[in-house]
Amino acid sequence: KVTELVLDNCRSSNGEIEGLNDSFKELEFLSMANVELTSLAKLPTLSKLRKLELSDNIISGGLEVLAERCPNLTYLNLSGNKIKDLGTVEALQNLKNLKSLDLFNCEITNLEDYRDSIFELLQQITYLDGFDQEDNEAPDSEDDDDEEGDEDDDDEDEDEAGPPGEYEEEDDEDDGGSDLGEGEEEEEVGLSYLMKEEIQDEDDDDDYVEEGGDEEEEGK
Numbered sequence: 001k002v003t004e005l006v007l008d009n010c011r012s013s014n015g016e017i018e019g020l021n022d023s024f025k026e027l028e029f030l031s032m033a034n035v036e037l038t039s040l041a042k043l044p045t046l047s048k049l050r051k052l053e054l055s056d057n058i059i060s061g062g063l064e065v066l067a068e069r070c071p072n073l074t075y076l077n078l079s080g081n082k083i084k085d086l087g088t089v090e091a092l093q094n095l096k097n098l099k100s101l102d103l104f105n106c107e108i109t110n111l112e113d114y115r116d117s118i119f120e121l122l123q124q125i126t127y128l129d130g131f132d133q134e135d136n137e138a139p140d141s142e143d144d145d146d147e148e149g150d151e152d153d154d155d156e157d158e159d160e161a162g163p164p165g166e167y168e169e170e171d172d173e174d175d176g177g178s179d180l181g182e183g184e185e186e187e188e189v190g191l192s193y194l195m196k197e198e199i200q201d202e203d204d205d206d207d208y209v210e211e212g213g214d215e216e217e218e219g220k
Helices: 064-069 086-094 114-121 151-161 164-186 191-219
Strands: 004-006 029-031 051-053 075-077 100-102
Touching: 064 086, 086 114
Parallel strands: 004 029, 029 051, 051 075, 075 100
Antiparallel strands: none
16 A cells, blocks of 8 residues: 655646545655646545645645545645635634644745734644744654754764765755756656556566566576
């Protein structure tokens, strides 16, 4: 069963979610960043989904779909979308388990008393844009790749991974490569095509293991 799925940079042909259906009901983490989504109307029911990444899309409303189909969400990233007013976000009140919401780079963040208003509106959330009402940082900052991580976390990483200089350089190289390569290669790949490809890859892996086993037996 698939519990995590990343479809970042796979452009949607019509602004709708493509290739996802109820067969993915076991998903707990779904990322569709930079997919040019304008609508969530075709999101299937994902009752086990806990974390949803929708950053850098063109979503301006229709968030009530999330409460209907992903009722157990605890983390939602809508940064870099076209969300402008509190009325749009009000639809998230029905996400009773939501603890963390990101709205970085959305027009709504320019509103006067933005943070106080969101905490008042969505009383179930603890963290907005990575910080709670007292400006304490969220403890587990997976969502922003430790850019704003605690110093303690950074120290632990350095101890495990060798000198900090080497560790950071390797990360930068990896990130740079993936950003350039994937962006160009996947730009014209549709969501539905990628879904089929991932499923095919899983089948191929199974076949390979079986064939490898047979060859070893023949060798003996």
